[in-house]
Amino acid sequence: MIGDLHTAALVGSDGSIDWMCLPRFDSPACFAALLGDEDHGSWRLGPAAGGKCTRRRYRTDTLILETEWDTPEGAVRVTDAMPPRGEAADIVRVVEGLDGAVRMSTVLRLRFGYGKVVPWVRGHGPHLSAIAGPDAAWLEAEVPLDIEDGTASAEFTVAAGERVAFVLTHHESHHDRPTAVDAAEALADTESFWTEWIGDLSYEGEWDEAVRRSVITLKALTYAPTGGILAAATTALPEELGGVRNWDYRYCWLRDASFVLAAMLGTGFRDEARAWRHWLLRAAAGDPADLQIMYGLDGRHWLPEIEVDWLPGYEGSAPVRIGNAATGQFQLDVWGETLDALHLARAADDEADGDAWELQKGLLAFVAEHWADPDDSLWEVRGERRHFVHSKVMAWVAFDRAVQAVERFGLDGPVEEWRALRDRVHAQVCERGFDADRGTFTQFYGSKGLDAALLLLPMVGFLPWEDPRVVGTVEAVQRELTHGGYVLRYDPEADSGVDGLPGREGTFLACTFWLVDALQGIGREDEARALFERLLKTRNDLGLLAEEYDPATGRHLGNTPQAYSHVGLVNSARHLSGAPPAARPRADARREASEGKG
Numbered sequence: 236m237i238g239d240l241h242t243a244a245l246v247g248s249d250g251s252i253d254w255m256c257l258p259r260f261d262s263p264a265c266f267a268a269l270l271g272d273e274d275h276g277s278w279r280l281g282p283a284a285g286g287k288c289t290r291r292r293y294r295t296d297t298l299i300l301e302t303e304w305d306t307p308e309g310a311v312r313v314t315d316a317m318p319p320r321g322e323a324a325d326i327v328r329v330v331e332g333l334d335g336a337v338r339m340s341t342v343l344r345l346r347f348g349y350g351k352v353v354p355w356v357r358g359h360g361p362h363l364s365a366i367a368g369p370d371a372a373w374l375e376a377e378v379p380l381d382i383e384d385g386t387a388s389a390e391f392t393v394a395a396g397e398r399v400a401f402v403l404t405h406h407e408s409h410h411d412r413p414t415a416v417d418a419a420e421a422l423a424d425t426e427s428f429w430t431e432w433i434g435d436l437s438y439e440g441e442w443d444e445a446v447r448r449s450v451i452t453l454k455a456l457t458y459a460p461t462g463g464i465l466a467a468a469t470t471a472l473p474e475e476l477g478g479v480r481n482w483d484y485r486y487c488w489l490r491d492a493s494f495v496l497a498a499m500l501g502t503g504f505r506d507e508a509r510a511w512r513h514w515l516l517r518a519a520a521g522d523p524a525d526l527q528i529m530y531g532l533d534g535r536h537w538l539p540e541i542e543v544d545w546l547p548g549y550e551g552s553a554p555v556r557i558g559n560a561a562t563g564q565f566q567l568d569v570w571g572e573t574l575d576a577l578h579l580a581r582a583a584d585d586e587a588d589g590d591a592w593e594l595q596k597g598l599l600a601f602v603a604e605h606w607a608d609p610d611d612s613l614w615e616v617r618g619e620r621r622h623f624v625h626s627k628v629m630a631w632v633a634f635d636r637a638v639q640a641v642e643r644f645g646l647d648g649p650v651e652e653w654r655a656l657r658d659r660v661h662a663q664v665c666e667r668g669f670d671a672d673r674g675t676f677t678q679f680y681g682s683k684g685l686d687a688a689l690l691l692l693p694m695v696g697f698l699p700w701e702d703p704r705v706v707g708t709v710e711a712v713q714r715e716l717t718h719g720g721y722v723l724r725y726d727p728e729a730d731s732g733v734d735g736l737p738g739r740e741g742t743f744l745a746c747t748f749w750l751v752d753a754l755q756g757i758g759r760e761d762e763a764r765a766l767f768e769r770l771l772k773t774r775n776d777l778g779l780l781a782e783e784y785d786p787a788t789g790r791h792l793g794n795t796p797q798a799y800s801h802v803g804l805v806n807s808a809r810h811l812s813g814a815p816p817a818a819r820p821r822a823d824a825r826r827e828a829s830e831g832k833g
């Protein structure tokens with residue numbers, strides 16, 4: 236991935252950019268080969284003989300990608316970057332001869348509108364323009380280009396020490412052509428931006444390189460103009476190859492963003508936390524009953540889900556979806572996660588209240604009225620609504636953080652009512668959500684299934700780590716919900732199918748990081764470390780993680796790179812390096828546990 240905090244592009248190991256939406260992450264793609272073939276839009280730049288690179292890496296602590304090929308003719312490097320956004324979006328690609336003289340080729344197929352629209356492509360001396368509908372792009376190339384059927388291509392030779400630069404600039408078609416950036420200056424600006432940004436990192440634990448790459452990836456998934464945080468940079472990468480579990484993640488989930496915020500605050504990035512809080516206050520303004528579980532990058536509410544029939548999908552995994560119908564779901568956990576994130580922000584930042592507290596009181600009134608309703612859960616199931624245990628626990632979190640806001644921070648509110656609600660939810664979960672015969676909490680009240688989200692119960696302070704019900708749950712998840720040593724979110728076949736979808740899916744990387752934290756929390760540190768090391772090996776060659784992983788094939792599944800997974804990596808590294816594995820549980824929960832009460 237390269238990106239400019241407005242959008243991102245995915246570059247293959249063959250030097251082809253196969254995914255890119257312009258001008259924003261959630262705009263229609265102009266390169267959609269990832270979900271079809273090269274005719275759905277791609278830009279290849281590499282040796283004319285083709286093939287995968289010999290090696291690639293990010294230039295230290297930046298999003299500047301260096302891809303190198305060793306060939307029989309010599310060696311060559313392509314450096315790709317998107318400089319900080321100025322007048323327009325730019326992609327800079329610089330070919331550099333390292334050894335010998337290598338024959339190179341480039342083929343640019345711009346296909347706007349998710350691969351459907353072939354633009355008019357015209358040459359203008361040393362550059363070309365491509366225009367269709369609202370989109371226009373200009374390519375500055377230092378080699379002559381052939382143009383045929385909307386495709387621009389060139390073959391050229393680079394000898395050691397020579398450089399050939401390409402700059403692609405996008406703008407709305409009704410605007411004049413923006414000033415093209417200078418490739419060398421743009422690379423220098425990109426390097427300065429990232430190097431300065433990472434300077435705020437306060438992490439001093441083990442696995443420093445992996446943590447640095449993960450926080451850079453999280454930053455790259457933020458939309459700078461609004462502070463919104465995306466779940467992932469792609470749509471429709473399948474959770475099962477050939478299956479239908481293909482969703483659009485180019486939006487801001489309150490849950491995912493709350494997790495990112497906690498990881499960012501834990502590693503010293505307060506500006507991002509503040510920007511996200513402002514985004515949240517704008518997005519959630521209005522009636523608290525209308526709070527959505529997700530919004531667009533700018534806080535927009537309407538994200539209708541449609542299926543794109545001209546894209547065959549990644550390795551034939553159809554449908555390709557744009558938009559996300561989960562927008563309209565009731566996921567009770569989101570209120571708890573949002574209130575927890577604002578609670579964390581309050582503890583870290585003096586400016587965190589004001590309007591934010593008024594919003595929180597409104598959210599609490601809603602939870603007080605609806606915590607006993609069945610919901611769609613954090614897994615956004617498309618089956619029947621249930622009384623999901625994790626959702627109820629997050630309602631407990633909502634009231635717990637409200638009580639703490641009054642007790643610790645002196646804010647105003649009906650604290651007695653919140654205390655009473657907190658106790659009622661706690662008692663109900665312990666009575667109806669725990670299966671004493673199996674010694675574990677269950678996915679929903681009365682369920683025979685398990686849920687990896689139950690690993691979070693001690694993390695949020697619902698019960699202490701040493702409580703036998705926590706230990707039993709961690710052990711049950713490890714025993715029954717793992718595949719090849721990695722954790723599934725839940726068993727889609729338990730309870731006659733909970734998610735309403737056909738097929739199965741890969742193991743969920745965020746949940747596997749939660750198991751690392753849980754093993755450490757219950758005192759099995761060696762196992763936690765071994766699992767963490769194994770998880771690090773699932774990163775791709777650039778340190779990136781998708782949403783899911785198939786241990787049988789060693790392949791990533793689901794959208795990529797995914798914020799959830801990188802949050803998991805950062806948090807587990809912090810915990811294993813000595814940060815407490817959770818906000819410490821309430822003293823009274825500890826006491827109740829030791830007295831054997833619910």
Ligand SMILES: OC[C@H]1O[C@H](O[C@H]2O[C@H](CO)[C@@H](O)[C@H](O)[C@H]2O)[C@H](O)[C@@H](O)[C@@H]1O
Nearest residue numbers: 466482488490491559561613614615616
């Ligand atoms: O499994 C069905 C659901 O899958 C997606 O949701 C998942 O991704 C979200 C974004 O990272 C995450 O917040 C959620 O916990 C995950 O289950 C998809 O977005 C849903 O539409 C779909 O129903």
